[in-house]
Amino acid sequence: MYHKVHEPFELDKWSAAAGSKTARRRPVTEFRKLNAKHDPTARLGAIRQLGYVVENLDRAVEAWSKGLGVGPWTVIRNIPLHSSYRGALSQPLIDIALAYRGDLQIELIKQNNDAPSPYRPFIERGHYGLHHTAFVSEQIHDDVRQLQQAGLSLVCDINMPTGGRYVYFQSPVPGEQTFIELLEATPAMRRMFEQGIAAAAGWDGSSPPTVIDFAAMAQASR
Numbered sequence: 001m002y003h004k005v006h007e008p009f010e011l012d013k014w015s016a017a018a019g020s021k022t023a024r025r026r027p028v029t030e031f032r033k034l035n036a037k038h039d040p041t042a043r044l045g046a047i048r049q050l051g052y053v054v055e056n057l058d059r060a061v062e063a064w065s066k067g068l069g070v071g072p073w074t075v076i077r078n079i080p081l082h083s084s085y086r087g088a089l090s091q092p093l094i095d096i097a098l099a100y101r102g103d104l105q106i107e108l109i110k111q112n113n114d115a116p117s118p119y120r121p122f123i124e125r126g127h128y129g130l131h132h133t134a135f136v137s138e139q140i141h142d143d144v145r146q147l148q149q150a151g152l153s154l155v156c157d158i159n160m161p162t163g164g165r166y167v168y169f170q171s172p173v174p175g176e177q178t179f180i181e182l183l184e185a186t187p188a189m190r191r192m193f194e195q196g197i198a199a200a201a202g203w204d205g206s207s208p209p210t211v212i213d214f215a216a217m218a219q220a221s222r
Contacts, residue, residue, distance in 0.1 A: 040151075044137065045135060045136075047135060048104065048135060048183070049104070049105040049106070049133070049183065050104065050107070050130065051130075051181065052109065052129060052131055053109050053110075053111075053128055053131045054108045054109065055128050056110070057096075057097055057108055060097070060108045061075065061097050061099075061108065068101075070101050071207070071209075072199055072200070072209065072210070073098065073209040074097065074196070074209065075095065075210065076095065076098070076212045076214050077095045077212070077214060078093060078213055078214050079094050079096065079214045080093055080161075081094060081117070082159055083117070084157045085116045085156045086155060090116045090117060091115055092120075093111070093112045094109055094110060094111050094112060094119070095110045095112060097209065098196065099196070099200065101200070102197070103197050105196065107134075109131065118155055118156045118168050130178055131179065132168065132178055132179040132181045133178070133180060134183050135181070135183065136189065137182040140182055143182055144157075144167050144182065147180075151172070152169040154168075155168045164186045165182075165184040166183055166184065167181065167182045168180070169181075169182075
């Protein structure tokens with residue numbers, strides 16, 4: 001005899017809040033559908049990166065390392081971003097530092113030129129701190145289209161010469177000045193996460209940051 005396997009249930013919080021004696025239970029999948037209806041990023045899965053704009057990259061890395069125990073860090077300098085910012089072509093030049101807390105990537109960003117970008121308004125206001133939350137996208141072109149159809153405003157579209165597309169959307173939260181970013185799940189992106197997460201799990205705080213010059217690396221590969 002076969003028994004039907006039921007989906008897990010969660011208490012209907014609206015029925016419970018209304019004081020119903022027979023609070024209806026809804027399948028978890030139904031809550032996910034409701035969530036997806038109100039949150040256009042729900043289908044993208046977990047947040048995989050927190051990005052911060054910083055004034056001094058080296059000091060920020062040191063603070064995160066010593067104050068929060070996050071590391072090891074990889075610092076990449078002189079990255080030209082081939083981007084369209086609010087509909088106009090722009091090429092910000094940035095330095096970044098990357099590390100992990102569990103499977104969450106921490107990105108610290110310092111812009112080195114005055115090119116229009118999602119970072120410049122933060123810098124001009126002296127508003128250093130959280131800049132964006134990011135999701136890894138397996139189908140970035142479809143995800144970009146669906147977020148636009150959901151009403152999110154595309155702010156910056158970046159296509160790296162080494163491969164990979166990164167797209168910033170304005171946060172839909174009223175009054176929120178941060179961004180939502182999609183990171184294309186290229187093979188290189190997947191390897192970076194896997195290696196970084198493994199390195200963080202075994203880090204004892206002793207190894208210094210690894211520093212890479214993107215411009216020199218790109219020149220050597222030609």
